[in-house]
Amino acid sequence: MSKIxxxxxxxxxxxxxxxxxxxxxLDVLRDRLGLTGAKEGCGTGDCGACSVTLDGRxxxxxxxxxxxxxxxxxxxxxxxxxxxxxxxxxxKFIEHAALQCGICTPGILVAAKALLEKNPDPTETEVxxxxxxxxxxxxxxxxxxxxxxxxxxxxxxxx
Amino acid sequence: xxxxxxxxxxxxxxxxxxxAFKYVGTRxxxxxxxxxxxxxxxxxADITAPGMxxxxxxxxxxxxxxxxNIDTSKAEALDGVKAVVTRADFSAxxxxxxxxxxxxxxxxxxxxxxxxxxxxxxxIAAVAAxxxxxxxxxxxxxxxxxxxxxxxxxxxxAMAADAxxxxxGTADKSVPPGLHPNVVRYHQSGHGDVEAxxxxxxxxxxxSFTTEATxxxxxxxxxxxxxxxxxxxxxLWCCTxxxxxxxxxxxxxxxxxxxxxxxxxxxxxxxxGGKTTVFIEPVALALSxxxxxxxxxxxxxxxxxxxxxxxxxxSMDIKIGMRKDGxxxxxxxxxxxxGGAFPGAPMEFTAMCxxxxxxxxxxHQVGYDVMTNRPKQAAYRAPGSPMAAxxxxxxxxxxxxxxxxxxxxxxxxxxxxxxxxxxxxxKFQRIGLVETIEAAMAHPHYSAPLAPGQGRGIxxxxxxxxxxxxxxxxxxxxxxxxxxxxxxxxxxGSRASMALMAAEVLGIPYENIRVTVADTASLGYNExxxxxxxxxxxxxxxxxxxxxxxxxxxKRAAAKWGIEEEAVYWEDGYAKPSGPNAGDFEPLxxxxxxxxxxxxxxxxxxxxxxxxxxxxxxxxxxxxxxEVDPETGSTKVVRYTVVxxxxxxxxxxxxxxxxxxxxAQGIGWALxxxxxxxxxxxxxxxxxxxxxxxxxxxxxxxxxxIVEVPNPGHPYGVRGVGETSICPPLAAIAxxxxxxxxxxMRNLPMSPPRIFEALEAKNG
Numbered sequence: 026m027s028k029i030x031x032x033x034x035x036x037x038x039x040x041x042x043x044x045x046x047x048x049x050x051l052d053v054l055r056d057r058l059g060l061t062g063a064k065e066g067c068g069t070g071d072c073g074a075c076s077v078t079l080d081g082r083x084x085x086x087x088x089x090x091x092x093x094x095x096x097x098x099x100x101x102x103x104x105x106x107x108x109x110x111x112x113x114x115x116x117k118f119i120e121h122a123a124l125q126c127g128i129c130t131p132g133i134l135v136a137a138k139a140l141l142e143k144n145p146d147p148t149e150t151e152v153x154x155x156x157x158x159x160x161x162x163x164x165x166x167x168x169x170x171x172x173x174x175x176x177x178x179x180x181x182x183x184x
Numbered sequence: 185x186x187x188x189x190x191x192x193x194x195x196x197x198x199x200x201x202x203x204a205f206k207y208v209g210t211r212x213x214x215x216x217x218x219x220x221x222x223x224x225x226x227x228x229a230d231i232t233a234p235g236m237x238x239x240x241x242x243x244x245x246x247x248x249x250x251x252x253n254i255d256t257s258k259a260e261a262l263d264g265v266k267a268v269v270t271r272a273d274f275s276a277x278x279x280x281x282x283x284x285x286x287x288x289x290x291x292x293x294x295x296x297x298x299x300x301x302x303x304x305x306x307x308i309a310a311v312a313a314x315x316x317x318x319x320x321x322x323x324x325x326x327x328x329x330x331x332x333x334x335x336x337x338x339x340x341x342a343m344a345a346d347a348x349x350x351x352x353g354t355a356d357k358s359v360p361p362g363l364h365p366n367v368v369r370y371h372q373s374g375h376g377d378v379e380a381x382x383x384x385x386x387x388x389x390x391x392s393f394t395t396e397a398t399x400x401x402x403x404x405x406x407x408x409x410x411x412x413x414x415x416x417x418x419x420l421w422c423c424t425x426x427x428x429x430x431x432x433x434x435x436x437x438x439x440x441x442x443x444x445x446x447x448x449x450x451x452x453x454x455x456x457g458g459k460t461t462v463f464i465e466p467v468a469l470a471l472s473x474x475x476x477x478x479x480x481x482x483x484x485x486x487x488x489x490x491x492x493x494x495x496x497x498x499s500m501d502i503k504i505g506m507r508k509d510g511x512x513x514x515x516x517x518x519x520x521x522x523g524g525a526f527p528g529a530p531m532e533f534t535a536m537c538x539x540x541x542x543x544x545x546x547x548h549q550v551g552y553d554v555m556t557n558r559p560k561q562a563a564y565r566a567p568g569s570p571m572a573a574x575x576x577x578x579x580x581x582x583x584x585x586x587x588x589x590x591x592x593x594x595x596x597x598x599x600x601x602x603x604x605x606x607x608x609x610x611k612f613q614r615i616g617l618v619e620t621i622e623a624a625m626a627h628p629h630y631s632a633p634l635a636p637g638q639g640r641g642i643x644x645x646x647x648x649x650x651x652x653x654x655x656x657x658x659x660x661x662x663x664x665x666x667x668x669x670x671x672x673x674x675x676x677g678s679r680a681s682m683a684l685m686a687a688e689v690l691g692i693p694y695e696n697i698r699v700t701v702a703d704t705a706s707l708g709y710n711e712x713x714x715x716x717x718x719x720x721x722x723x724x725x726x727x728x729x730x731x732x733x734x735x736x737x738x739k740r741a742a743a744k745w746g747i748e749e750e751a752v753y754w755e756d757g758y759a760k761p762s763g764p765n766a767g768d769f770e771p772l773x774x775x776x777x778x779x780x781x782x783x784x785x786x787x788x789x790x791x792x793x794x795x796x797x798x799x800x801x802x803x804x805x806x807x808x809x810x811e812v813d814p815e816t817g818s819t820k821v822v823r824y825t826v827v828x829x830x831x832x833x834x835x836x837x838x839x840x841x842x843x844x845x846x847x848a849q850g851i852g853w854a855l856x857x858x859x860x861x862x863x864x865x866x867x868x869x870x871x872x873x874x875x876x877x878x879x880x881x882x883x884x885x886x887x888x889x890i891v892e893v894p895n896p897g898h899p900y901g902v903r904g905v906g907e908t909s910i911c912p913p914l915a916a917i918a919x920x921x922x923x924x925x926x927x928x929m930r931n932l933p934m935s936p937p938r939i940f941e942a943l944e945a946k947n948g
Binding site: 045047048052055056060061062063064065066067068069071072074101102103105106111114115118119120121122124125126127128129130131134150152153154156157158159160161162163164165166167168169170 | 214225227316400405482676873882
């Protein structure tokens with residue numbers, strides 16, 4: 026099957042790739058562009074480990090075709106940290122031990138960042154429902170929720 | 185007990201009486217934190233190799249079928265296909281044997297079917313091709329001729345006289361005569377006279393319970409990259425809880441010398457026991473050997489559900505007698521567990537853990553290991569114990585209800601203590617059950633009012649914990665920093681706890697220590713990260729390795745000062761003369777010694793290898809409030825408190841994390857998770873949409889209380905904490921739901937339809 030040429034923007038940088046029409050955006054990110062931060066936990070949009078944003082909208086990259094990236098702006102976990110410092114969410118995740126194995130962490134960080142951009146002052150319930158599409162099997166979510174709330178508070182102070 | 189009261193009871197530790205910890209018990213950032221929040225950490229599927237091929241595995245659509253023929257010719261002819269393997273490409277030397285004596289054959293049989301497909305999802309053949317899509321296309325071209333056989337997937341049905349026989353001759357000598365051939369192992373233990381005990385009781389309750397198989401549910405599917413050449417040398421990268429075990433098994437399955445296969449453990453995206461064995465790793469190596477190129481294999485989520493280890497499902501009968509004052513006079517349990525089409529369901533652990541929290545004069549337990557046409561069970565966090573606690577603690581709860589007794593008072597009255605003869609045989613050493621019950625009674629949760637429609641449940645739980653073969657090496661650098669090589673994959677922050685323990689011994693900052701999970705070629709043998717053993721055993725070995733380095737540092741200082749080695753001691757990163765008689769010397773900082781170590785005797789390293797056997801058993805007590813919606817039968821956990829004995833919490837935040845994670849998995853097991861098989865014997869819910877693990881909006885915050893009753897078998901008192909946290913939740917939630925619903929729930933999961941049905945039955 027002949028491949029499709031795609032031009033896109035990833036974490037602010039122009040990127041080009043060739044992909045099979047059946048390849049997902051997640052396949053392309055991981056296997057063609059070397060961005061393995063997004064993880065495949067299910068391939069069916071149930072676990073959120075592959076979360077990225079597409080033109081600012083939170084999506085499961087396993088449910089988007091690689092070809093659909095044409096002309097769009099994609100943001101992944103690799104683009105969250107500004108330069109050498111960590112984003113407040115990343116810092117708070119480490120401080121609160123909001124990860125044990127860390128496989129769900131990239132997706133949760135992408136999702137949480139998208140939440141705080143829409144809603145800088147979410148309630149615990151709002152955080153829980155927003156992150157309900159991101160499975161974590163290790164933590165019981167307690168420390169994740171605390172880390173997101175704490176990061177939100179810090180970001181509000183700075184803003 | 186206050187932390188500083190702990191006195192090490194074994195070994196010549198430098199931590200003497202009244203020692204206050206400087207690093208242990210603090211909460212620094214984990215060393216691998218930045219890697220894991222930036223996407224930089226490399227997990228199983230995150231690696232590639234030059235010339236790499238992609239593998240895919242063909243799986244049986246039948247629960248039980250004879251494999252008449254496998255025609256791979258069309259697949260092999262497809263452009264881009266470089267190798268196809270079947271069972272013929274694995275060792276023919278490994279032969280079946282009864283019970284667990286045949287475990288290597290069982291593993292091989294599970295990795296790739298022989299003449300029979302034993303469950304839906306059983307591997308039949310595998311392909312390596314130039315792309316993952318081509319490999320998947322090639323699977324469709326493999327033609328398998330099956331002769332479908334009768335199947336059985338339920339534990340009780342598999343023991344019935346008319347059940348199809350899965351593999352005759354699998355039963356070992358423990359099985360009494362007259363049982364169905366699917367019963368492959370048998371266990372019994374206990375002491376006293378249970379009949380006499382029941383006669384002394386004021387109330388005896390006998391009841392039956394079932395639990396369904398649940399999956400460990402790690403978010404990272406199994407993934408590996410294998411290279412095996414014609415020279416018999418191999419390399420394997422994989423996500424695993426124990427790469428030496430992977431090395432040993434893969435070498436056996438492929439007729440290799442163990443040392444010729446180097447295995448590197450990737451970061452691991454959850455395991456919970458499910459990544460203690462092999463599934464795809466030998467297949468990747470076999471494909472690589474045939475194709476003479478590296479092969480990457482990654483499971484899909486559906487493959488993870490269908491073909492990797494869920495836990496056992498169980499059917500249990502419990503009988504307990506109690507006096508009016510709450511004293512348990514006798515207890516008896518029968519535990520039937522199916523672990524798929526192979527021996528190994530952890531029924532002996534179920535039986536042994538069942539009554540372990542209680543000091544019983546009369547106790548007897550029996551276990552049956554039963555085969556069914558399901559995937560081979562794998563360990564899942566305290567294998568076997570949560571189910572036992574569910575059944576036993578439900579009956580104790582009912583006894584308390586009927587006798588009008590406080591459930592925690594009754595647990596306290598009967599609690600096992602130091603010196604109690606355990607229900608499974610030995611006498612307990614120092615244990616912390618009583619302390620967890622007392623802490624639970626004192627917790628505000630226990631006396632908080634309940635809203636209408638809510639119920640409160642409590643439960644105790646027990647797990648053995650484990651030591652296991654362990655090797656650790658510590659090397660000092662010229663600047664006085666330290667690197668530690670451990671062999672236990674970091675499944676939840678153990679690099680941090682190792683660095684804390686080494687910092688404590690060396691007296692150097694936590695940040696000056698780098699902990700690496702070494703590959704199998706770089707360190708001696710290490711057992712799997714299981715049995716809650718890492719902080720205990722690798723921690724003990726880290727302390728001992730650091731102490732060996734400290735001894736050498738003191739020796740170098742003594743030589744420099746020209747005094748006896750015994751006249752030098754180590755404190756806060758300095759060698760110091762031990763007193764006025766030793767001489768008057770300026771303390772020597774570690775970096776002063778290491779900078780010149782090449783000229784004073786050579787590199788300074790410490791190492792330790794042993795099989796530590798002092799892993800202290802641990803107990804937990806959980807309190808849970810649940811609310812049941814009578815209209816829909818759905819349950820909401822509204823408050824949850826975990827109280828558990830950690831012995832000594834090295835990094836308390838990660839200890840809390842283990843407590844919370846165990847509770848959350850228990851909530852899933854209790855309320856929603858189950859393997860659902862159709863009458864065709866096929867798994868009906870092989871995905872996270874239909875196999876529903878708890879999501880953030882399902883759960884409340886999970887409160888934790890860390891009790892510290894030191895384990896005499898560890899220099900700092902550590903007990904493992906990873907597994908015990910999943911022992912009480914099933915029972916505690918069942919007791920809470922039963923109280924809220926006003927009807928005893930005997931079958932897990934307590935999913936909305938089950939609760940709704942129970943409510944309908946109660947209301948007539």
